[in-house]
Amino acid sequence: MSNASNVAPEGAFGAFGAFSGSGAFGAFGAFGAFGGPGSANPPLISQALITNHDGIAGTWASVGADAVNPNVQESTDYLGRLSPAVRASIFALELGSHIGFSFEPNMTAGDPGLGSVFHLETTSASPVPDTKYQKLVALRRPTIDIFAEQLTLVANYADLRQDRMAEILAALGTPTEFLRAIAYIEPARTPFTIELLATAHWLANFVEMRLKYALGCKRPIEFSPQIQPMIWTPSHGSLPSGHATEAFTMARVLWLLLRQHNVKPYSQGIWGEMLMRQAARIAINRTVAGVHFPVDSAAGAVLGLTLGRYFVDRCTGVAPANSWEFDGTNYPGHMDFDWRDYFDPQNPADNIAPEQKETTWATESILTDADQNQTRSAPLDWLWQKAAAEWVDLAADIDQDTETGDGS
């Protein structure tokens, strides 16, 4: 069984093969470091260095008290000297320590409860921080009747398996492989962009897995023996779709990153259009494969778009402005997934800001008292600035404004 060799039966999280060195990111040479075991220590070199030390170190000379200055503490200057794998742990704590979660069962026993994700505001420690929860996003699963109705869509989508097989298998790895075909991402050229996307990917996965666990939605394969998915059905729940969540998170982060320095083409709506098409394609391909319902993609899109915006807020120190709720019980059972229901890329170049869109099952609430200071993270800001610098235009005559003008 290929399952036994841990080759990503878990689908979405297979992308994090990077973490375990199993090489989903193999294509990204530079990024291999992110998951690799660190610098190699070949035994020959170690043996050589042992005898070499014996040969030349000579008599031990002690070091005086003021011979070396101490390092600065809690400084982003230090980040640049760390390996990406080490930074990943730092970014994970920066993000993860500010996420809260709750699950409220429904008042009516057996009806779908609400899984909520919060941004956790914390004050400085004295001696321990005070905390306040700001709601970011909440999901309620559809009823079993809705899933059952959705199953016909899953069955019919199987028609495209032959057409989409390469895409479906390739998308078991990271969405970066597909986003890099739209934006000029390349390991030597944009290592920090890749790292930023991987960090956003981590956040999406961190949140979506907790939600999947809480909502406990059955997979298509559990409804009918005739679905016969063409890949492993992951062990985790169906809604929200992890691929949808991650792809939409990363697509939104990437477009905001591209526009950070107002480089000419990236504020054209077509860039957002293409990034969202790509995210939707990745999501829909999971339905083609037979492992997701269209409503899973819809929930994933709402979650991902929200998390993408939130991630950039954390990186740039902006207070979250709104929260989103996906109520699956209002989702029409016959309805397919169409990303355009959830996001409008508009055309930032004409000062029409992109926006996340409301439906009867995906609604927005305004956050009025979020504290901007409490979103700041120096390490995330460092990573964002490094990544954004990779997109500064090299055109000769451009008037580069370092502040972004369009905000969504």
Next chain:
Amino acid sequence: MAYEWKELALEDQPRNPLADFALNVMARFTAAEIGLSNEHRPMDRSSNFDQQWWLALVSVTPGLSIAGLLERAADFLPPDHPGSLVIPGEYSEGFRNRQDIDVITLYARRDYLNAANAANGAEQLGIETLLVSTPLESQTLSSPAEPFTPPDLKVPVTPNTVVTAVIDHGVAIAHDLFRRKNINGDLVLSRVDFFLDMDGTPDPNAPVPSTIGRVWTGPEINEILKNNLHNGLLDDAAVYRDLGLIDWKTRPFNACAHRLSHGTHVTGLASGYDASDVDGLERRIIVVQLPTRLVANTLGFGLEQAIEQAMSFISQQLVHFQVDEVAQQMPLVVNFSFGNFMGPHDGTGEVSRSIDTIMSNMEASSSRPRLLMMPSGNGNLSRCHAVINLTQTAPTAELDWQLQPADRSASILSVWLPVMTPVEDSTVTMRVTVPGFDTPHTLTAGMTPSYNWLTEQDHLGNAIILGLVVYQPPVAPTARGKFTIAVVPTDNPMRVGLVAPSGDWKLQFVKGNAVDKLSLNVWVQRDETLPGFPEFGRQSYLSAPSYNRFDVPGGKVISEDPVAHASPVRRAGMINGIACGNLPAVIAGYVSSDGKMSAYSAGGPTLNGFRLTGPDASAVSDDSVVLHGVLSAGSNCGSRVSMSGTSVSTPRVARWVADQFAQSPTTPFGRGNVVAKALNDDPPSPHKPSAFRTGGGRMELRNIFGSLRWPGQE
């Protein structure tokens, strides 16, 4: 396993065995395939099955009008079945009163069709012959009580405009190659002026009413394009959702969602132009999308039945074109890139006749050229044709018909006698031996029909029909006697009851004393799964020890019958069975790089004296031996994909024909002009393929999209 032969009495014999086969013998399979499933009680499907609507191509008793046909139906049909027959609303009041209508289309339920097909169907209902294939999706049909009022539409065009009509399946009409820019530079004006989607749901409020499917007009298409253009890009999926072409809720096969769709590719070659190409501005398009059920049904004789409705639709839209606000019929080239193996191959079949009739009527009423293009077919190597020559010294011949296991579609074979009226009783016999059944059955040709069931007893002791073995004496206008064998599938995953035995079905022919020699033509119906569709049918084929597929084992494919071969199984004569009429221009395919005919490209001879050699010409259907197919439009905007087959050489010629029409819109033009161009492009030489494969010759046409793939091409 208890097989048995049962012969039907004369008065119990249906007149068209294949219609009987489709309506009744195949019912348990068809019902299961179209989802009328009741897995524990398969017999319960029958009542549901009786509610299904069928498209039937019928020939009407001479002298009888449609009005008369309806009167007879009213007399026949019991009062509780008032709705078992629908006359297309497209047939006008005037047409309904004509008494010389020959072949028309009806929509009917099984009770009417069985009655029409019964021995007394001609005198009872006025139906001389009928063809049916598989039930339609019920929501695609309306039941207009009256003829439609012709819509008052105006399509302004320039004097040099040529209309290209494409009858096909899976036509992504919103592809950018079929669009023009508006004054703002947005690519939102469709060159498709009329689109009949036979899979659509009729809309009583649509500008053009329809009996089957939905007709979309140019302005409606433009509105959908405009609504779905975002950031300069068309949202393909949204367009086809709005048009109903992609609907995952109800349809398991959505051709336009695939990377490659047959109709899109074909339409791209026939009339796809970049928006900046000035030629494209004067090429307008009419598209008819055939019902998916009929296309997917590999029973094989369903698809072409819809062509009469398609052609009528096209013909009726031509009146809407106007030059300087004056109605003017424009030149028309129609492309129908589909084929079939069966039929008399002499131009007398219902389909060939109805095509020829409509084309002549259109031409006569317009004084503008009209030409229908059809492919010669891809069956050259399919081993589905044999010629059995019986002589005094060799009065007996044997032929093996191989039915493959896991074939979920029916298998059909027909044996045609030469033109012979009457057929004397001791002309020839055919003996059929079924694998696993040691009692063969022998049929005698003559002037008496013979109708036999092959049955097998199921575990309840019921005799279940597995196949028909039939002899029919000659009937005008096809003056040939015919043996037919039709066999149910050899496999089905659902609970449908007994299936047919796969393996070697042995045929033996014995000449009698009535004739000195006799030549029989055998054709096996195509029953293969079409590309892109889910695995379904597997092609049955003829085999004979003397037929060599390769020059040496594992070596090169032999694509021409060797000169002195002894095999009854032939490559020659595999030409598309519905492309044997007098008027269509029939196109074969060749390989651009080496100039050889594509191995699959089927050829003549036919049995029609007006086109003895078969195809009229050939055009490129493969760029090279390794680069199969040619490039044209994929389903999604901006995409180009390759597809091979005579389906792609045909529309290339259609495009050239449209150019000729544009240059000289009133000059008569027929398939002879295509032959002339081919003869001119391909003068006699030792390397020129035979006329049976290439017709007049290999046409040299401007490469359309090929330079994207192979810059060396023009």
